[in-house]
Amino acid sequence: SDAPKIAMVDSDKGQTNFNASNDVIIDASMPVVVREGGKQWDRTGAALETVAVIPDSTYAMFHEEMVADCVKNGQYDVSTMGTMQNIGLMAQKAEEYGSHPTTFELAEAGTVTVTAEDGTVLMSFECDAGDIWRMSRTKDIPIRDWVRLTVERTRIEGIPAIFWLDENRAHDAEVRKKVDAYLADYDTDGLDIQFMKVTDATRFTNERIRRGENTIAVTGNVLRDHLTDMYPILELGTSAKMLSIVPLIAGGGLYETGAGGSAPKHVDQFLAEGHLRWDSLGEFLALAESLRFIGQKHDDAKLAALTAALDIANEGYLDNNKEPGRKCGQPDNKASHFFVAQYWADALAKGDNAELAAKFAPVAAELKEKEATIMEELLAVEGQPQDIGGYFHPNDELAEKAMRPSATLNAIIDAI
Numbered sequence: 001s002d003a004p005k006i007a008m009v010d011s012d013k014g015q016t017n018f019n020a021s022n023d024v025i026i027d028a029s030m031p032v033v034v035r036e037g038g039k040q041w042d043r044t045g046a047a048l049e050t051v052a053v054i055p056d057s058t059y060a061m062f063h064e065e066m067v068a069d070c071v072k073n074g075q076y077d078v079s080t081m082g083t084m085q086n087i088g089l090m091a092q093k094a095e096e097y098g099s100h101p102t103t104f105e106l107a108e109a110g111t112v113t114v115t116a117e118d119g120t121v122l123m124s125f126e127c128d129a130g131d132i133w134r135m136s137r138t139k140d141i142p143i144r145d146w147v148r149l150t151v152e153r154t155r156i157e158g159i160p161a162i163f164w165l166d167e168n169r170a171h172d173a174e175v176r177k178k179v180d181a182y183l184a185d186y187d188t189d190g191l192d193i194q195f196m197k198v199t200d201a202t203r204f205t206n207e208r209i210r211r212g213e214n215t216i217a218v219t220g221n222v223l224r225d226h227l228t229d230m231y232p233i234l235e236l237g238t239s240a241k242m243l244s245i246v247p248l249i250a251g252g253g254l255y256e257t258g259a260g261g262s263a264p265k266h267v268d269q270f271l272a273e274g275h276l277r278w279d280s281l282g283e284f285l286a287l288a289e290s291l292r293f294i295g296q297k298h299d300d301a302k303l304a305a306l307t308a309a310l311d312i313a314n315e316g317y318l319d320n321n322k323e324p325g326r327k328c329g330q331p332d333n334k335a336s337h338f339f340v341a342q343y344w345a346d347a348l349a350k351g352d353n354a355e356l357a358a359k360f361a362p363v364a365a366e367l368k369e370k371e372a373t374i375m376e377e378l379l380a381v382e383g384q385p386q387d388i389g390g391y392f393h394p395n396d397e398l399a400e401k402a403m404r405p406s407a408t409l410n411a412i413i414d415a416i
Contacts, residue, residue: 004051005042006018006042006043007040007050008040008041008042008043008045009023010265011041011042011045014043026063026226027225028233030052030054030066030230031229031233031234031239032233033050033052033067034063034066034234035075035234037075038070059198059226061198061199061202062198062199062202062223062230064199065202065203065206066206066230069206076234076235078234078236081209081210081212081234082208082209082211082215083209083231083235084205084214084215084217085214085217086216086217086224087146087149087161087216087217087218087219088219088220088221088223088224088228089142089175089220089221090146090221102134102135103133103134104132104134105131105132106128106130106131106132108129109129110127111125111126112125112127112133114135138171138220142249143175143179144178144182145247146179146218147179147183148186149247150163150193151188151191151193154191154216155191159213159214160192160215161191161192161193161215161218162194162201162205162215162216162218163176163179163195163196163218164196164197164198164217164219164220164223165195165196165197166197166198167195167197175220176195198223205217228242229242238262242282243255243256243257243282243289244256244257245286253290255286255289255290255293256286257280257281257282257283262278269328271385271386271387271388273328273382273383274328274381274383274384274385274386275327275328275330275382275383276332277324277326277332278324279323279324279336280333280337280340281317281318281323284313284314284317287310288307288311288314291303291306291307292307295307301353302353305348305356308347308351309347309348309351310347312344312347313340313344313347314340316347317339317343320339322335322336322339322340323336324336328382328383329382329383331379332378332382333403334378334403334406335378335379338375342371345364345367346364348360349364363412366412367409370409374406377405377407378405381405386402388402
C-alpha cells in the first residue's frame with residue numbers, strides 16, 4: 001500500500017505506460033503534467049501529483065523550467081498568452097534523429113571511437129555489452145538553410161528569434177560555429193537574433209508569452225518536438241492544431257499538422273462507433289499556407305481569391321467553434337469539414353473575383369439551405385461500428401463511404 005501509484009494512459013481500460021511504452025511519449029506527456037498543475041491520472045481517473053524522471057540528455061532542463069515557471073507564476077491564461085514559433089533544423093537525415101546508420105547495439109564491452117578520414121580520433125566512449133550507442137550527425141547544407149530561414153522569418157515577423165544553443169554542450173558548440181559564420185552572409189540589421197542555453201531560452205520565451213508576446217525558437221529537431229507539443233498543449237489543449245511548415249532546400253514545401261500520437265485512440269473510437277474526433281484545423285490551415293506558397297511563385301488572381309476565402313473560412317471555423325466533439329453523437333470531423341466548405345463557398349460568393357463568385361454563389365446558398373438535412377445525415381451514422389478495411393492502408397472506397405455518409409452534401413460537392 002506504500003508503493004507509489006502508476007500513472008495511467010487510459011484509466012477506463014486499465015492501461016499504464018507499461019502496456020505499450022510508446023503511449024507515454026515525453027514530448028506529449030510532460031506538457032499535460034505541466035498543464036494539469038504537476039498531476040497525472042491514476043486508475044480511478046483522479047489527477048494526482050506526479051514525479052517525472054527524465055534523463056538530462058533529453059533536455060530535462062526545459063521541462064524542469066516549465067514546471068518552475070508554473071510554480072512561480074501559476075497557470076497560463078489561454079485567452080491572453082502569446083505563442084512560440086519554431087524553426088527546426090530538419091536535415092537531410094534529421095539532426096539528432098533518424099541516425100539509423102550510426103546506431104549500434106554492442107555485442108561486447110569495449111571502446112567506440114569516431115575517427116576523421118585522416119585517422120584523428122574525434123571522440124571515444126567506453127561501452128558495455130548490450131549498450132545502444134548512437135551518433136548524431138548534422139550536415140552543412142541544412143544548417144545553411146536553417147540560418148537563411150531564421151533571418152527571413154525574423155524579418156517577416158518582427159519578433160526576437162532565439163537559437164537554443166548551449167556553448168557548454170559539444171554538439172551545440174560545433175553548430176554555433178557554423179551558425180555564426182553563415183549569419184555573417186546576411187543583412188541582420190534591425191533583427192533581434194540571440195543565442196541562449198535551454199534554461200535561459202525557456203525563461204525568456206515564457207516571460208514574453210505571459211505578456212502576450214510571440215517569440216521564435218530556433219532549435220535542433222529533438223527540442224523542436226518538445227516545444228511544438230508543450231506550447232500548443234498549454235494554449236490549445238492539443239498539438240493536433242499545430243501547423244508545421246517545412247520549406248524544402250530545393251524550393252518546394254511540406255505543410256502538415258501535428259499530433260500523430262493522438263491518432264491511434266481517435267481511430268479506435270471511429271472504428272468502434274463511427275465518431276472521429278480528430279480536429280482538422282491544422283490541415284485547413286496547412287491548405288491555406290500551401291495555396292499561399294504557390295501564390296508567391298505564380299501571380300494568379302483566382303488563386304489569390306481562393307486563398308483569401310479559405311482564410312475567412314478558417315476564421316469562421318474558429319469563431320463559431322466548429323471543432324469536433326469528443327463524444328459519440330456530437331458533431332465530429334465530418335461536420336467540421338462541412339462547415340469549412342460552407343464558409344469557404346460563402347466567402348468566394350462574396351469575394352472580389354467575379355468568375356469564382358458566380359460559380360460558388362449557388363453552392364454557398366445550397367450548403368446553407370440544406371444545412372439541417374446534411375447535419376441530420378452526418379449524425380445518423382454516429383454510434384455504428386465502421387469497417388474501413390485496414391488501419392495503415394484502409395480501403396479507399398470503404399473509408400470514403402464511412403467519411404462521406406451525407407448523400408445531400410455529396411450531391412452538392414460532386415456537382416461543382
